[in-house]
């Protein structure tokens with residue numbers, strides 16, 4: 229038997245169970261099973277007596293016998309188990325005793341199955357968060373395990389499972405048996421995946437030890453060593469693969485050469501109305517070094533909203549121009565493109581460089597003229613929406629493509645930029661994003677790109693005062709907005725997409741809108757509304773009315789999240805704020821605080837707010853640091869739910885390591901991978917052959933990604 233043996237041939241599996249293992253858990257081979265690790269362990273030494281359970285404990289494990297179960301309807305009435313219709317049951321309550329006391333286990337889901345399982349008299353181990361409800365100690369949806377799964381050690385692995393698997397007889401105990409058989413089958417001939425010298429240098433236990441101990445730990449120490457080894461390996465191979473891509477690209481001679489800074493850059497720089505921040509200077513130097521290196525730049529520029537990315541973009545574009553090339557800046561919406569155009573034109577005045585705007589609404593005549601100007605090279609910088617990557621748009625010599633707010637662009641759209649270079653060479657690419665990404669995530673998502681961070685705000689920015697209030701403050705909130713409008717300011721009011729159905733969402737928004745126009749009636753107040761179901765024209769119309777100051781209030785869904793700059797807006801009200809993610813709230817808040825005035829963000833809290841949501845809101849009131857918020861968001865929700873990560877298609881949900889929790893291992897693994905590549909870029913030394921083999925398997929399908937941005 230080897231790792232590649234189909235799982236069906238493992239004794240005790242067979243075709244039927246094999247099909248289930250594949251459909252439920254993605255396990256196809258014996259090797260897959262061996263790499264399917266427990267998500268936690270029962271430590272028999274840490275069972276708590278019910279009498280000692282305190283609701284302040286984070287999580288506990290009790291062992292007890294089911295004394296009785298009860299079923300309740302939604303209205304609280306008890307239902308009789310005879311002829312029960314389970315879909316009318318709202319809640320299952322099981323009273324469990326262990327001799328020292330009693331405790332209630334409560335279930336709202338999977339009731340039928342759990343009811344049958346928890347038959348009175350049978351014993352289980354319950355694991356969960358204790359709480360008190362109506363004077364009684366309880367746990368809601370505890371994990372329920374058989375009391376004696378396996379008795380090989382003090383620690384028993386608990387595996388993810390499903391009702392279907394359990395119905396097919398694959399219980400926790402059977403799972404352990406299958407895994408034991410799989411280990412016996414493959415361990416004798418198992419190839420060590422990491423070279424011997426790496427195990428030594430990094431103090432890692434051998435793979436065979438790690439695999440055995442991750443499933444059947446003899447003690448906590450062995451488990452910790454096993455888990456460290458497997459996490460390190462996973463993160464190390466991933467980083468090695470990303471860094472190798474980066475290395476290959478940085479060695480290829482495919483970069484348009486831009487050796488000088490040029491006059492346009494200097495003219496613009498010398499006329500700047502302010503000093504660049506230290507961070508802006510550093511980033512511009514990084515970009516300049518890339519552009520003159522002879523290798524193609526592929527750089528991500530991260531900077532919080534308002535950190536001054538536009539200026540960096542302009543100066544980078546001017547480097548391209550100073551070397552005889554053109555540049556383009558691509559924005560995700562027409563409004564943003566217009567805004568960039570207005571700002572950039574201002575900065576370019578002293579340079580004489582021609583800049584034009586091309587969007588979906590550019591007329592035929594203007595378009596023709598732009599096309600001609602791009603082809604003959606008289607237009608230096610083109611700004612636009614995705615209209616500028618259409619095939620009809622041909623540059624004389626495109627040297628730099630800048631993409632703003634990267635996660636709004638599809639992968640194909642970015643790929644099309646590559647074909648617009650000069651002399652068969654791709655343009656340099658600078659991707660700008662205002663979504664702060666936790667460091668560990670950036671190392672992975674953009675592990676093969678160079679990353680620049682603007683981590684300093686221009687001086688003189690006034691902090692945004694953020695407060696979180698309940699429904700009882702709605703009138704006060706309206707009055708506050710009236711005061712601000714009286715001072716000549718404007719306000720955003722944002723509604724989340726709350727319900728499953730879009731119809732309901734817009735109903736919610738419309739009700740809010742009606743309330744607002746009642747509270748802020750014509751002719752004294754003008755309210756604009758923007759949402760995803762409007763035509764583009766209506767959207768643009770309302771948005772520009774607000775941007776130009778013709779409307780005092782903009783009511784919208786989250787479509788304004790990205791980039792719009794209305795410096796005169798001083799209030800951001802976010803309705804049902806608890807429904808938003810932390811990063812998203814932070815992005816929204818960043819829409820104000822851009823002018824000279826003091827700005828406010830008011831988080832309207834709904835009536836039912838979970839502890840965790842409240843924690844998010846409190847954190848937002850406490851800090852304006854986008855990176856700190858992003859780190860926290862990832863800790864609370866996991867990396868998979870962060871904005872912009874789903875589209876990436878990258879392996880952020882790893883098998884054993886966690887980007888949220890294993891940041892230190894990740895940083896170490898990346899540095900070590902870099903160190904190995906520095907010595908042996910091709911991984912061709914005999915001692916590194918196992919690494920080259922691992923990368924060839926391309927577990928993460930990373931290969932294509934480097935082609936994109």
Ligand code: ADP
Nearest residue numbers: 502503504505532533534535536537538539686
């Ligand atoms: P971002 O695109 O990163 O959100 P912007 O480039 O729009 O930020 O800059 C936000 C504001 O800060 C703009 O009004 C810009 O003129 C101003 N700004 C940029 N850099 C500086 C600086 N070094 N000093 C003062 N103001 C700056």
Ligand code: MG
Nearest residue numbers: 534537538791
């Ligand atoms: Mg911007």
